[in-house]
Amino acid sequence: MAKILTVDDHNFEEALLEQPGRIFVEAWAPSCGPCKAQKNTTERLAREVTANWSFARVNAQKNTDVAARFNIRAVPTILIVVDGEVQQSLLGPHNYDEVVEVLKQHSPNPRRKAS
Numbered sequence: 032m033a034k035i036l037t038v039d040d041h042n043f044e045e046a047l048l049e050q051p052g053r054i055f056v057e058a059w060a061p062s063c064g065p066c067k068a069q070k071n072t073t074e075r076l077a078r079e080v081t082a083n084w085s086f087a088r089v090n091a092q093k094n095t096d097v098a099a100r101f102n103i104r105a106v107p108t109i110l111i112v113v114d115g116e117v118q119q120s121l122l123g124p125h126n127y128d129e130v131v132e133v134l135k136q137h138s139p140n141p142r143r144k145a146s
Contacts, residue, residue: 034086035087035088043097046087047115051114052083053084055112056088057087057089058097058108059089060106061092062092072125072126084138091106107123108120109130109133121133
């Protein structure tokens with residue numbers, strides 16, 4: 032299982048935006064019921080979809096600078112970060128299959144073998 036990094040106002044930029052690669056970020060809050068379901072999906076993704084992806088979570092209720100910077104007005108919100116740039120955000124809980132399709136859209140295309 033890929034480790035799910037916990038980020039906050041102090042380390043968000045360094046941990047995610049200054050790093051190359053693809054990062055799935057889940058913004059959540061302790062009082063959010065749908066966030067519990069999304070957490071389960073995120074943990075499954077971290078176990079099963081490890082190639083080319085890193086995973087992080089941020090408590091948007093506690094880390095208001097991150098929430099404001101990325102216009103997170105509701106939780107759960109998923110941010111798809113590629114090479115330090117937010118490429119897509121998803122509002123509300125999303126099931127495993129939905130998220131896998133989004134990750135595929137932002138993954139490198141497999142190389143085709145020359146014939």
